[in-house]
Amino acid sequence: xxxxxxxxxxxxxxxxxxxxxxxxxxxxxxxxxxxxxxxxxxxxxxxxxxxxxxxxxxxxxxxxxxxxxxxxxxxxxxxxxxxxxxxxxxxxxxxxxxxxxxxxxxxxxxxxxx
Amino acid sequence: xxxxxxxxxxxxxxxxxxxxxxxxxxxxxxxxxxxxxxxxxxxxxxxxxxxxxxxxxxxxxxxxxxxxxxxxxxxxxxxxxxxxxxxxxxxxxxxxxxxxxxxxxxxxxxxxxx
Numbered sequence: 154x155x156x157x158x159x160x161x162x163x164x165x166x167x168x169x170x171x172x173x174x175x176x177x178x179x180x181x182x183x184x185x186x187x188x189x190x191x192x193x194x195x196x197x198x199x200x201x202x203x204x205x206x207x208x209x210x211x212x213x214x215x216x217x218x219x220x221x222x223x224x225x226x227x228x229x230x231x232x233x234x235x236x237x238x239x240x241x242x243x244x245x246x247x248x249x250x251x252x253x254x255x256x257x258x259x260x261x262x263x264x265x266x267x
Numbered sequence: 268x269x270x271x272x273x274x275x276x277x278x279x280x281x282x283x284x285x286x287x288x289x290x291x292x293x294x295x296x297x298x299x300x301x302x303x304x305x306x307x308x309x310x311x312x313x314x315x316x317x318x319x320x321x322x323x324x325x326x327x328x329x330x331x332x333x334x335x336x337x338x339x340x341x342x343x344x345x346x347x348x349x350x351x352x353x354x355x356x357x358x359x360x361x362x363x364x365x366x367x368x369x370x371x372x373x374x375x376x377x378x379x380x381x
Binding site: 159185187194195196197199202246248250254255256257258259260261 | 299301313361368372
């Protein structure tokens with residue numbers, strides 16, 4: 154149980170285009186999901202907290218107009234990287250909170266912007 | 268705010284050796300503590316957790332005890348295997364901040380040699 158999927162697993166896009174990443178909790182409902190970014194050989198950096206039916210809460214320094222988050226249902230959150238640039242290339246990981254304590258992580262999405 | 272400090276790696280051990288990865292935290296109140304593991308090319312998996320002082324989390328031969336007096340949650344395993352080679356992340360959530368998102372340590376890479 155407690156499986157989280159992400160799609161796509163890898164994406165390559167051209168500079169200036171937008172990319173959407175989906176995060177789904179497959180066997181449980183999650184009112185709260187999180188989006189993280191992981192740089193090579195580094196830890197995870199929280200980007201934003203996604204709340205079902207309300208606006209996401211962004212961490213300091215994360216541009217909300219660039220990283221659009223939508224949590225339209227209890228099993229789906231999406232992250233859209235708008236007008237992507239090479240510096241946005243990274244490994245993006247989502248997690249879904251299974252109340253009351255645990256978070257389960259998706260396998261991650263490798264974004265490469267050329 | 269909350270923070271987690273864990274020992275830097277890589278940690279290189281021979282098979283069947285004893286493993287300790289140190290983790291200390293800064294938080295007020297009683298946060299929940301976690302160890303996550305990331306195998307090569309995969310997402311993070313919850314390894315074990317402890318939600319109150321003196322609790323011991325255990326899974327797959329790994330153990331960690333929530334020590335409030337030393338603000339520590341050290342990961343141990345009596346006999347490591349090659350298949351345990353991965354990156355291990357200590358994390359916390361909650362405490363007086365009520366912050367639901369996980370705060371991660373920097374990760375410790377474990378390499379087990381046959």
